[in-house]
Structure formats: C-alpha cells, structure tokens
Amino acid sequence: MNGIRARVALLAIGLAVILLSINAGAQCGVERWSVKTGTDPDAGLVNLSSTTPTTIATMVGWPAPNPIPSNNRVSPYETTVSQLNATLVEYKLESDSDYHLVLSDGNGHTMIAEIPAPTCVGSGSPFLNGITNARNEFDAVYTATGSFHTANIPVRVTGVGMFDFLHGQTGVAPNGIEIHPVLDIVFNPSSTPDFTIATSPTSVSAAQGGSGTTTITTTVSGGFNNAVSLSASGLPTGATATFSPTSIATPGSGSSTLTLAAASSTAAGSYAVTVTGTGGSTTHTVNVTFTVTSSGGGTGVTNGGFETGNSSGWATAGTASVIAGAAHTGAYGAQLGSTSPTNGDSSVSQTFTLPSSGSPKVSFWYSNHCPDTVTYDWATTTLTDNSTGTTATLLAKTCSATATWTNVTYDASASAGHSVTLTLTSHDDNYTGDATYTWYDDVIIQTSTATPDFTVTTSPTSVTAKQGASATTTVTTAVSGGFSNAISLSASGLPTGASASFNPTSIAAPGSGNSTLTLTAAASTPTGIPAFLRPAIA
Template identity: 55%
Template structure:
C-alpha cells in the first residue's frame, strides 16, 4: 500500500513541476491503433460507403464495457459516418490531433479528431484521407495548443470510435467520437461537393517479373455526384500499371484495382507513385510507396517474435517476460501507451532496481531485425546535467552475459507522453539472446521508466505469392432467366487464403465479406430493368492478388411488378427484451450487450454462448399466401466460439420450418462452431414450397457442456411477392 502511494504522489509531484509552456507534440496512446487504422479489425471498415447520421443518434448507444484496446465495436466503429453540425471550438492536442467539438441545434456536442499524418502508419487505409482532411482544415483555420472558438457549419466524415472518458472538452456522454476524421467540408451548403480518395495499402512491394495490387477507393461527401477518372504517374523504369476500372462511375462511390507489373529488368528501390483522381471539377492525389525487389521468386516475410508484447496478459501471467515484482502495471498513475497494462520500472524515490527480460531467437537467415518499444519517462529529479536514475537497454546471451548496451536512458530524458525507440539487432542473427531492461534508481527523488507496446520485427526471405485466388458464381446459372428475389452465391479458394470476396452486378459492388470462402447476396431483380444483366465475383488474398470469376449473364424477366410483403414482425428485435412478441424466445436471448453487438439497430438474438449445456431458441409463426410467386427467408448470423477443433461440431444451430403442431417440415440449415467467422454473414432460403401454409420459423441453438459458441441473429426477414 505504501509503495503504490509513494509512486502516485511522486508522479503527481513531477507533473505539477511541469510548466505550461508548449511541449513537443507527441503521438497518441490509448486505442491509438483503432484511431489511426492499424488495428486488427480495420478491414471491416467499408471506405466505399458512408452513412448519414446525427450527433443525437451517435450519443444514444451505451459505450461498450470494457472498451476493447485494439479491436472495433460493430457497427459503430466499422461505419464511415457523415454528420452535419456546427464547429464550436478546436485545439491542437499534445498528441498532435486536431480536437474539434461539433454541436447540433439542440446544443448536443461530440468530439471529432484529425490525427497528424506523421503519427499514422503507412499501412493504414485511412492515411491519404487523413492527409486530405488535415490539409482542408489547415486551409481554413490554424489550430494552437489553446482552445479557439468558432461558429462554422461543417460536414464531417469519419469513422466512429468510443474513447475513454476523462473530462475531455465537448465529449459525448458515451465517449463516441469521429476518430479519425476522413473529410471535412466547411459551410457545406455553399461549397462545391467533394470526394475522398484513399489507397489500401499505402505501400506495397513487387518483385522483378511479378505484379502486385493496391485498391484505390473514392467516397463522396457533400452531395458530390460525378464519375471519378483515375490515372497513375511517377512509375519507375520497367514498371507499368493498369487500373480496373479506370473510372469510378457516378456518383463517385467505389473502388478500382491498381495493378503494378514489374518487368524482369525493372530498377530496384522504393519509388513514390502518384494516383490522380478527377471528377466534378475536383482533383485529388494520393501517394503510394512502391518498392521493387530483386527477381528470383523470393520476397520477404516480417514477423513480430516477442510474446505478450503489450503486457496484456496482466500481472498474474507476464510470461514469456520475466519481471521484477510490481513492474507489470495497470495503474492510472502511469497509463499504458495502448491496451490496459504496461511495464513500470522504478518510480519509488528510494534505492531500487527493476528488471524486465525476454529471451528470443533471431533466425540465421534474417535480413532485418528491429527492436522497438514506446517509453515514457517522468521524474522528480531537477538536475539538467546529472543522470541520477538510469534505464539500460541491454542485449545479453542466453547465460545473461551482456553482449551490448544499446542505450542508457535517465532522468535527463524525461518527456511528456510516450516516445518510440528503435534499435537494429541484425548483428545478433543466428543467436538466442535476452532483451533486458535494467532500471536503477538512487536514494531519493523518483524517476519512472514506463515501457509499452514492444516489438521485435524480424524479416526473413520468403516465397512470393503470385497466384491469384480462384472464384466462381455458383448461382444463378449462366444464361438463366430470373425474376423476383434471386439468390446470388459465389465461392472462392486460394493457395494461401482468401482475405476478401465481392459480388458485382452490372459492375456495381453489391456485397462483400472478409476471411471467408463463400458469399451470398439476395438480389431483388425487380429493382432493375427487364433484360440482360451480368454477375461477377472477385476474390482477394493477403499478397494483393485478385481473382475474377467468369461473367454470368442472366435475363431478368419480371412480367409485372407484383406486391412484396414483409411477413416477419419485429425482425430486428428492436422491441427489446421486455416485449419480444410476436417472437417466442428463450429467456435472456434478446440482447443489447456490447459483447455481441447487433448487425443493425440496438438489439439482436444471442443464442447460447454460456460454455455450459444450453438450449436456446426463437420462433415466429407466419402464413405464406397461396398465390405467392416467391417467399424468401433471410437473416444475418454471426458465430464466434472458444472451441478449437477444426473438424468436430460440438455446438450447433438449426434453422427449421415446422407446422403449427411443431412437426419439422424441413431443416433448412445447420450451423456449428466450425462456421465461426468475423462479422455477420447473410443467409437466404427459398420458402415458396410452403405457400398456402401457416408455418413456424424455428431457430434452435444447442451448446455442449464446455467452451462457448455464440450464435447471434439479427435482421430476420421473410419477403413474399404476390
């Protein structure tokens, strides 16, 4: 107890000694990966689609508890939102963000933030949009380290992000922000509409004699409605490029695949290639860092080899780190750079030594080995010349003998916020070494050395994947005549793995998913003119290869518009848990927990997920008219599981059609823990065989006695056309 108090009081004293003068700007800390698009879930954000909303609507949902450090809460944090409001105050924060408070007519406020592009990784798909937004802000206003007032109508485009509450100016009650802002339009009613240009990734490597792909995306704002023409310049000698398509159709929302083709004699090195997008009298550019590597069929793979790099295993299980007692920390006195935990060495104000060690092996064929970590130093020492307290950054052999002291930090290196440190360890390839942090504090006046988000990135030669995925549209058949509601299905495979699938109808993207080998789309063919239409599927892999299916041509023939009726009532479960009617449900199934967020709205149906023997179900009775020409059941399903088997279905969910006496007429599908996937997937079933009957739509989840599987259902629909 005394130890914790001593650390807190001395740290507080050190903070009080800091002057209010302008400090060197730093990059951010908590949830920084989510704020800048380097998190594990950034692929779930569709940069080609925006959703208009209001400040009031975004302030309504409860904040997740706990807020995940490096993952996104769907759909709030996976949607690009568009908000119209009034910019009231703005400021340059110490983490280099532009902190902007916007309000609505009722006085409701929320924060929107534009990170500094220098703090955003080149791998972030948000980078070019952040650069654009920052430039547009700078053209209108000058942000300083003090809040300045404004009263300017703005339209802000950005990705939702729940921040931790710590008294921020203008913060919403649930901590929701637009962070990052991807575009901002001042006086939107009077300015020319605009579009946002982005690239993913922002850098890529291509070997001589090979090719590589980058996705170019355009997202419209402010009522922009024009085709966007694309071009490429700055290609190095021996490299050509193609854009497919070369123009994004009006209104300007969409994407294009940029393919770089490197000749066998193309010069090696890194080159800045410029993509120019023009439309509606507006031109934007984005830069891609293109690296051409030597031929020979080999590229490289970079792997982070530290275990528990952010100390998120907590105090009870720091392994594979070996740490002095009390070093692994979650105290608010020294908050982490990211996540919940950090490593806090020293900070006692008495003679003390702390260590933090991890043993690793660097492969003998490594071509690069870079150690990095984020370090925060605060101190109560006042000397500007004497290093009283030190942190030595050592490399030791497996016996503990010091091979090299990379650097020694001290109280003289104190700074506001975290600083990233990097060291080249390639000299130790082929060796098993210990990375040792040694903190030594003298007899008085504390110095705290706080370490977080370590990484040891090792690059080794690897075979370049140049094989594109294969994909095909499995239904409808080529040459088919279709009408009403049509199930469009596609499959894909790859020698390494499929990272994304898309379905395009008449060249327009209508459906996509990630990390799956099948994709379905329910197409209302009466939404298009009678005649010939084309269907294509695309599949992507991690190397940027793209596979495109053969074109399926169908003839749409809807003799009359017909009348389409929705038979399912409360299909999104938005009546809440207190009134699930007309559903009959197991107690506790109707859910609005942030642990399993809905596909849309505020509620979903969460079956099982208890890790014990459980049976949950939902049921609704409907009557399909005898004159129905189509009856299509659809729902969105998310499955996550703690099961590890890739062959056994321990937990299952069945979808059945039953008669009013509960007799099973048809089992439409059975899902299990083997079908777990990131995000929601839509499923569709033809129920026209049951026209003229009153039936029960019955969905039942059965879980065994251990290791949870959650079956989360939302947006159930049964549309009947007569």
C-alpha cells in the first residue's frame, strides 16, 4: 500500500514539473490576437502575393474603426499587405512575446510594428511562414529583451495593417494603426526609384449635369526621374474625367486638378473612380469616390458602392463588414453575416432623402449564400418612408445557395422628396454547418431625366422699321434637361438690302441668356417682307 502511495506521489510531482515547464514558456497575447496572427475568419481575404507601397504618414491618416471588431478585419486597411520605409528607433520584447518595434518617418510621425512569436501563431495561419521569417531576420541583427533598446537604423518593413486599442504604447500612432504582424524586415535597404500618388479630397460630389474637382498629387523618391501620366477608369455612364495638366512633368513630383463631370443622364449614386499614374515602368493607383446626386433634389446614397473600403455612411448591426470579395463592381462590397454561423440579423442601413422629381427608383445588387431554407435563413431588404411611417419590402425573404448576383430596382415614386431609411439584411439561425451570409453592392438612386434641349424666344415678336432705319428685339434662350452648349445665332429670309446683327453673336455655355437683334432696312429695301431668326448649337 505504501508503495502505491509513493508512486502516486511521484506521478503528482512529475505532473507539477510538466505544468511548471509549460507555464514558464512564451505567454501569448489576448486582444485581437486572432487578427494579429491570422487565425481570424477574414484572414483569407489578405492577398499575400500583392504588396502595396505606403508611408507612415499615410497609415496614421487612416480612419480608426469605432468600435474595433474583436475577431474580424477592417477592409481595406487590415486586408492589405503594406510595405514602408522608415527608421527603426527602438525595440523590446513584450510580455506577450511580441517584438515591439517603434518606427519613425523623421517628420514627426511614428507607429508600431510587431513580430509575434511563431509559437504563439496557429499552425493554420497563412501568416506563419512570414512571421517566422521576420523573426529570424530580426534575431540575426538584434537581441530583444524586456527593456527598450535604441537602434536608429533604416528598415523596410512588410506586413499587414492592424488597428490596436490605445493604452499608452510607446510609439503608438494616433489612430492605433500598426503593422502587425510583420512578415518581412530588411535592414539598411537600398533605395529604389519610385513615386506615390494621392488625392485630396478623397471624394467628389456633383449633381446630375454638374461637376466637382479634386487634386491629384505625386511624390517621387529614390532618384525617380520620369514624367507621370494620369488616367481615370471606373466612371459611370455619361460621366467624364479631365486632368489639368494631363501629366506631371519630370522628375515626377507635382499636382494635377481632376475634374469629374456627370451627365444629366448619369444615374445618382456613389462610384469608385480609379486614378492611375504611370511613369516609366512604374504604375500606382488611387481611388476617388464620385457621388452623383439627382438634379431633382434629395441627398442620395452615401458610399452606396462601399468603395471607401469601410461602412462609412451606413449604420451597422450584427456581423457586418466591407470586404474586397463582396464586390459586384469596383473593389469592395458589404458582407452581412459570416462564413461561420451567426445568430439573428446582420444589417446595414442608411437614411437619405429621395429626389422630389424624376420618379426616383432605389436599385441595388445582392448575392445570397444560403445553404439552408427560407424558413430559417434569408436575405431581405426594406425601405421605410419616415414621413408616412410606411415600410415597403424591396426584397422579400429569399434563400439561395447559387450565390448569383441579382439586381433589385424598386419604384419609390410614392416617397419622392421624403426622408427614407433603406435597410439591407441577412439572417442566420446560428445552426452549425449552414452558415448564411449575403453580399450587397452598388446601391444607387435612379431618376428619369429630360432630354437636353433649349428654347428660343423674342420680345417683342415683331419689329417695324422705315426704309433706311433700324429696329431691335431681344432674343432669349433657355436650357433644360442638362443642356450645356454655347448657342450661335443667325438670321435668314432678310429682304434685299436689309441686314441683321446680334449682340452678342452667341449665348455662352450652358446656353441660357439674351442677345439684342438689330434689323436694319436699306433705303432701297422693299416694304412688307419679314425676316426669320435661326439659332444653332455652337
């Protein structure tokens, strides 16, 4: 009996030793740890084969999400592999086993980059190899301890953006953005000729038939020395883009004014316009959100194409995110629900004012991923008239496993001029094995518009002059339907010896204005013969 007790005691001691050994090992993080190490459900949205050059100044200007999601990514900031050149100011080993790196651009901007311990990264993480690589690269140059060490060495850091909670971290950016995890770090990198392209403001609004401007700025580095040509794509039907100047002269730093103009027939809504700068063999792009509002009034939909890369303009509920994989057109779309089961409704909603004229219609596209039945899971959309309190169902509950993109266009004429709330919803019953989610994109307000035209009138409609004398009348032109042209004026049918002169000779664009017509009869002009006015579009 005593022998048995002795063996049990020895086993207990052995177990205690094993537990002590485990607890004495690396301690891993907690807050947003799945996002930091790539074990979150959105990790697959990160394209590891594509790297986007950026700067600390650019990253610290990104809008911080509120609230910060604990287990999902904020697109595009946390789904993009970013690369920047900076100075590694100092570093230390954190209590969660991360290497904490403080980066500076030398212009007053700092941010944090962190390299997790590979032992704290799940084996299924797509970031594991990169994290292991970065950790080895750092260990080959420095040894991190629990205290900060000064480095002041140039580095090129590649990794994935991550918004962290602010709690007084050393070197933290004002918006909490970090490169976390670091996937590659190069010490004393050689400078490569390159340029960056940016826009300010990042969004432009114009009414149908109107225009708006933004400034495109390019900045060179590393000895780049080329002219940078500019172009735009992704314009809605009828819209145009013009640059002044059309290219940035060598060496490639400068600015250009981009004018985005909407035709009277361009559908109201938000569009992602991609501005491309090309210099030599180097090409970079930047997106401008172009919002077209109805000429019939109304506020229109904000960020209806989700091309800001986030849910700005929309109120969210449940599990709602904006991701690249959910785009019908452009780069981004809204995903409501998740690839993992969720419980209840996930939605985005927006309140706006419909145009008071033009028979407004609400149009959107959706793609439903529903392996269940409509009894339990579904997608649905409603429009509430905040003036009358009535709610219309634009999309009845639907459940489809085909995930095809489908358009819904609803005639909202009954609510013209009213404040309305549009709610896009996906519902999941949280049942394991049949997670339901829905993608929504391209939410716009359509209106019917008149054909561009003009009218011409005279006042008075008749004039009389004696032979050898003259008389005047006022010619007036008025445009409609978004007409925008200069109108030249001429007269025909004059009697022999008579003349006609206009002051001015044409009406400047868009075409509304007045001109004085002087009709002069010669002494020999026969009496009683009328003349005719003939306007023409210049």
